[in-house]
Amino acid sequence: MPALNHPHTQRLTLNNGLTLSVRQEPRLNRCAAVLRVAAGSHDVPAAWPGLAHFLEHLLFLGTERFAAQDNLMAYVQRHGGQINARTSERHTDFFFELPPSAFAGGLERLCDMLAHPSMNKETQLREREVLHAEFIAWTREPSAQRQLARLQALNPAHPLRAFHAGNRYSLPIPRPSFQQALQDFYQQFYQTGQMTLSLVGPQSVTELEALGEHYSAVLHTGKAVPQIAPPALMSTGEHAYHHIDGQHLSLMFAFDPLPPESAQALAFLCHWINADKPGGLVAALRQQHLIDTLKASPVYQFESQALLQIEFTAASDIAEHASSIRDTFCDWLSFFSAQAEWPTLRDEYHRLQQRQQAVSGALELARRDVEQHTLQLSDQGVTALKSALQQMQPTARHGSAHDWQLPAPNPFLKVPDEPVSAGLIRGQTSAHRGLRTFAQDRLRDRRAPSAMSFSSAIAAHNTEASIYLRWSLPGQLDDVLLVRLQSSLRSLQQDARQAGVELVLSASGTHLLLKMQGFHTPMPTILEHALRSLVAPGTYDAAPTPTLMPIRNLLKRLPEIHQQGTAPKVSDLEQCWATAQWEGLAVALPASTQAVMTSVLSKVPGTPKAQHSEPPAWRHTWHIEPGDSSEQALLVYCPAPIGHLADEAAWRLLAHLAQTPFYQQLRVELQLGYAVFSGLRQINGQTGLLFGVQSPHASVAEIHAHIEAFITALPALITALDETSFTQARTSLAQQFSSASLGALQAAELLWHAKLAGHPSDYLTALYNALMTLDQATTLSAAQRIAQAENGWLCLATQAAPEAFYQGKS
Incomplete structure (x- = not known):
């Protein structure tokens, strides 16, 4: 086998x-x-539950050197990163x-905020009020309530049974004893002996x-501090128990003790428990109509202790x-x-881990390295696995x-033979380049349907690519039919994800989108399997719909609201495909893969869409999505x-400039809640500025008033900027x-929305140029048009609109 270490x-x-x-x-551009x-x-x-989480929050509030407008969060957002x-x-x-060009500045701010936090x-x-709002929202999440209930069978003395979220009452800030505990915790643990820094890049x-050595020099030096070992997970001497809650059954296994390398052993075990393959556990339970989903995962691991949860979910009460x-x-x-x-299974698992490492982004690789993630189950891991199974x-x-069977190998993990070089046919070498044959002429005459575009805006020199297929339907898909189609892809999605391909089917109004x-390399084969499943989906058991927190539910509904109209519901699959029209985009596919794709596209249901259709016009509207929260x-x-590309450039710059002050005003100063954000969002080819707030105490009318006041002040934000x-x-x-900064998947998403908006194929270059030539007067004009709602606002809320929403708006 290949060496373990990269x-x-x-x-x-x-x-x-x-x-x-x-x-x-080297393949990364981040x-x-x-x-x-x-x-x-x-x-x-134990006297100060939530103190660790509270300190994490405090560290983001700026330092003497990098204040709020230039701290790590503002800096990362300003440079289009994530944090x-x-x-x-x-x-x-x-x-x-x-x-890469902004990485040193981010690392400098990260180390500075850990070394010199502001703790007035x-x-x-x-910040405690923000934490309190987060705590309230968390306690109302059904999944959080279930998790707390599952842990009640553990040893009462174990910290897993205790409260750790932190709120207004557990963090008595004025007390000198609390302040001393906060300082003691910071000084004891926030020093180099307790820290691991993982850096990944090209x-x-x-x-x-x-970079690591230079910027970490400001951190407080110290030696490793042993973390106190917890008591036994179970006080009864048992190793297992179960918990039932409506549609959910959890089998809980407490391991205490486990030998070294138990983390990789449990990861290996969970992978095969979760495998949705014929002859396996998931298939057998579904065949008996006992469950809809299964998820095995460790919910706690520390040293030789671990708590493993096997959660089964059914469409109805699972108790019987x-x-x-x-x-x-x-x-x-x-x-x-x-x-x-x-x-x-160890060989298959090794291939899977290798593939995951080969396609992971910078952040995921850095996480793997900080955890010292291994690519295969070692002999010591096998020993740990046997111990876990015995317990x-x-x-x-x-x-x-x-009649149990071991899962069949994932067909998409197989590495194909070296493809023939682009421009050559079998039997030719590079010496024949430039010579043409009849066979090549016939190949060049085979054009993909016009509905599918193969974009060359991103060079196909990397491992990553994207494929979009969108169907325009005669109406909105019936919810039952949509779930049936999504369920038919479930097993395929698991295999595809393991092979490094995310496969998602989603509906938005009268459109159905399949995205890969x-x-x-395995994309054509995966797509062919997906199309076969969509044309002839199997039966399914309806899974329970998870309850989302209000702001997440609104974000989920936003693309659907954009496309909603008076179109009828479609519940007949045969009729749906008979009248559907499709269009697509493939980005960064090598020539060899494109050739294979052409034959696969002939199996797409529906007819190719020959003419581009404009996104619908917008109106000043308010939609209500009430919930139980x-x-x-x-x-x-x-x-x-x-x-209009000039307008899009101006909207993008306004989103860029508004992000930090919006967060600062509504979250930090007004303390409306912990879920406060703004940014640019593209929906079905439509570009827009999005503002979002969830609050535990403010009404929708109050939230709207604050957002409206901020939007109204956008022109002042622009005029306050000097030329520099x-x-x-x-x-x-x-x-x-720029081409140096855009990742292949990020670029593909931009190109897809550009196609839906009717932009030409040189969109990325044109957008860069539009941004570089954007002037302040044009940006100010865009801010004024947004403030006056010239193009209308689309509002999605948990309550009805205040009267002020319609006053003076088109």
């Missing part, structure tokens, strides 16, 4: 005690940093992804090491089938345990009521004129759309 990855300890991991990945602090919510004194943090039980992660009490009081290992499900699971587990060393089934089972993104949420979408500041902001945004 040839361009190194892990070392710096002189200041920091563990530094660096990985060079860089990522993940800084892990070995301290989490379970390391906090977040997460407090877990025994560690806290801070992470971001940026273009006024700031703490404001730069050389030497350059990444130099719980015993049969448990028996079937135990029967499968006995079959799996009887396999000697699992050589075939899961202490008594042997004899005989089986099922990722590793290009007591919190209120509002989305305000301000569309740009369709088809405007030029810097414009250039910074334009660079995000």
Whole structure:
């Protein structure tokens, strides 16, 4: 087998005690940093639950050197990156992804905010209210409530049973004892001995090491602090229990103790439990109509302890089938345990991990490195797996009521033979280039249907590509039919994802979209399987619809609202495909893959769409999406004129300039809630400025008033910029759309929306040029048109519109 370690990855300890991991990945055009602090919510004194999460929040509020307008969050957003943090039980992660040109500035700000946090009490009081709002929303999430209930059977002394989220009452900021605990926790754990910094990018290992060493010099130095070992997971001596909640059954397995490398062993086990293959556990339970979905995952791991959850979900109350499900699971587990060393499954798992590493982005690779993720189950991992299986089934089972089978290999993981070079046919070499044959002439005459465009805007020199297929239907798909189609792809989606391809089927009004993104080689084969399933989907059991928090539900509904009209519902699949028209786009597909795609496209149901149709005109409208939550949420979408690139450039710059002040005003200063955001959003080819807020205390009318006031002040935001500041902001945004900065998948998404909007194939170049030549007067005019709602606003909210929404608006 190939070597475990990536040839361009190194892990070392710096002189200041920091563990530094660096990985060079030449195929990337983005860089990522993940800084892990070995301290989490379970390391906090019991008197102050939520302190670790609270400190994570405080660290993002700016430092003396980098204030709020130029802190890490504002900097990453300004350069088109992504950023977040997460407090877990025994560690806290801070992470971001940026273009290489901006990476050093991000790393500088990350280290500075961990070394010099602002902890004044006024700031703490404001941020505690944000944390309290987040806590309220979290406790109302059904999934969070179920998770808390599942843990009640554990040892009461174990910290998993305790409250750790943090709220207004658990964080008594004025108390000197709390302030001392906050400082003690920070000083004890936020130092280099407790930190691991993982850097990934296209730069050389030497350059990444130099960046890590230079910017981490400001961090407080220290030695590793042993984290206190928790008590036993179970106080009863048992290793397993179950929990039933309506449509959900969870089998819980507490491992204590486990040998080394148990994390990779449990990951391996969960992968095969989740495998949706003939002869496997999922297939057997579905065939008996006992479940709809199954998910196995570790919910807790620390040193030699682990808690594994096997969650089964049914379309109706699961209690009457719980015993049969448990028996079937135990029967499968006995079959799996009887396999000697699992050589075939280990080889398959190794191929899968190799593929995942080959297609992962910078941020995912940095996460893998900080966790020291391995590509295969080692011999020591096999020992750990045997120990886990022994604890899961202490008594042997004899005989089986099922004809279990090991899963068949994933066909999409197979690496094909070296393709023939583009421009040559079999038997030719590069010496024949330029010579033409009749066979080649016939190949050139075979044109793909005009409805499918093969874009060359992104060079096909990478592993990533994208394919979009969209059907225009005679009406809106009936919900039952849509779920049936999506269910028919479920097994295929799992195989495709393991092979590095994301496959998604979604509906929006009278359109059905099939999207594939990722590793290009298996795409034609995956698409052919997908088309076959869509034409002849099997039967299915309806899965329960998860309850989303209000703002997430609005975001999910936004594209659908855009396309909604008076079109009839379509419930007859044969009629649907008979009258459907399709169009598509393929981006960054190599010539060899394009040739294979042409034959696959002949199997697309419906007829090719010959003429482009414009997106519908917008009106000033308000849609209500009520929910069960007591919190209120509002989305305000301000569309740009369709088809005008200069307007799109201005809208993009306004989104770029508004993002930080909108967050600062509505979240930090007004404290409307923790879900506050703005940015540019494209929906079915329509470009627009999107503002969103969810609040635990403000009404929709109040939220609308604050958003409207901000939008009305957009022209003032532009006029306040001097020429230098405007030029810097414009250039910074334009660079995000340069060929050096755009990732293949990001570029493909832009090109797809450009196609829907009717833009020509040179859209990316034209957009870059439009941004670079954008002037302040044009941007100010766009801000004024948005403020006056000349193109209308689309609002989606949990309550009815206030009267002010329609006053003076078109």
